[in-house]
Amino acid sequence: MQIQRSFKQDKVGHLYLVPTPIGNLEDITLRAKRILTEADYIAAEDTRTSGILLEKIGVHNHMISFHKYNSKQRAPELIKILRSGKDIAEISDAGMPVISDPGYILVQECIKNDIPVVPLPGPSAFATALIASGFDAQPFTYYGFLPRKSSEQGEFFEKMAQSSATSIFYEAPHRLKKTLKTLSKYIARNRQIVCARELTKIHEEFIRGSIEEVQDYFAENDPRGEFVILVSPNTEQEKTLSWSELIDQVNELVDQDISKKDAIKKVAKENNVSKNELYDKYHQN
Template identity: 50%
Template sequence: MFQQKSFEIQSTGTLYLVPTPIGNLEDMTFRAIRTLKEVDLIASEDTRNTQKLLNHFDVHTSQISFHEHNSHERIGQLIERLEGGKDIAQVSDAGMPSISDPGHDLVVACIEAGISVVPLPGANAALTALIASGLSPQPFYFYGFLPRKKKDQVEALEELNLRPETFILYESPHRLKEVLKNMGTVLGESRKIVLCRELTKRYEEFIRGTVEEVQEWAQNTEIRGEFCVIVEGNSEGSLFPEEDMSWQELTVREHVEHFMEEQQLRSKEAIKEVAKIRNMKKQEVYSEYHELD
């Protein structure tokens, strides 16, 4: 157990999670600016992008790059500095750290090392879009970016289609038309949807309608800017679909063999699936499966 008291004197440094504006610099908070000035180091998703922000607010703290391509080596380096008493702020290109960036892995590493993690409130694209969408704001489900491959994307949409809550996606301009097409196939063309682009910026725009109507808009418009997509939940969906428990009649070995035969999986893949369903460790399933070999 690790009980954190964020504002007591620490024997180590502190990791501050500092949100940055998603478009409008006036959304930077006084506390966020002060924190960036006071920490010893800023871990930035893109140092060039963050430097523009630092210059605007007259912040002279040093930066270090921290993104998905170098996070494995960087986390150890950052933990070492934190353990040495240095305070570090982590920022993403825009919005909340840990959302669609490697910040979560750093947070987990800090918690495992007994280092305090202090979040600052601030700009967030998903909630900003949700409250102005006109769709039910609660309950809601945040998903983020859909998978790139069509097969995986359709599978993800099929799972989302089971949910009764409003759900939130992020999407890039060059993929939007294909995503809308797949939504029409999986969710149906009458489902309500809201596209939110250029949030907090001069050309902020909300496109509200059915999937069919929004598809038509996309076909006749030059798609620009990053999108936040808010989708009406399935009124007939359920968070708790009826679960197939027939596997309880099978031994672990029989369960693995069932997956191998029915879904044409290799033993390694089947063991992984069985472990997930039975809430067991993969090593335990592996041992039981090979027990009679």
């Protein structure tokens, strides 16, 4: 058991987790700016990106690179600095540290070494999108970045299809159409989703509608900017069966001397899924 009290101590330094704006620079807090100014070092995911941000908000401090490719090697160095009594402010490229970046590794090492970890509240893209989505915010599941391959995304989309919580994940613009196409194979055609882009920036936009409507929109409009995708909760009334359950229904009809073609058509219509997708899934077994 461990109890942390975050008041300032002279024996060791503090690790401050400092959120940075996800777009609009006015979202930097007074406290965040003060900590970034007063800290002995700033651990940044990308020193070039962060350097531009710090210059714009008037912070001139020594930066140390800390990203997913060097985090395991760099963490012991940062712990040594903290144990010497110096403070480090960790920042992500944008938004909250630790969320979808390697900051948790440093946090874990600090906890092991009894070094205080002080979190600051601030901007987060998924939380910003959630409160404006129109979906129920309690509960929600945040997935971060999904695997890039469609074959690996299926596991996550099956969970979203059945989930009674709002599901949230990030996607890059050049992969958005392909990801939506894969998602559409797992959720009902009328299932509501939201694609939020360029949050807090000039071109901030929320595209709301069924999965089919949103796909149609992006067929006519090229995706631009980083996206937060939200999938509405699955209510009891719109319960979506898994592919294996749908295939079982087809087999039950076939056992009743209904042709496979008609059975697939009937099950697809009753469950509001693609007939062609169900056909493919059925014959893959």
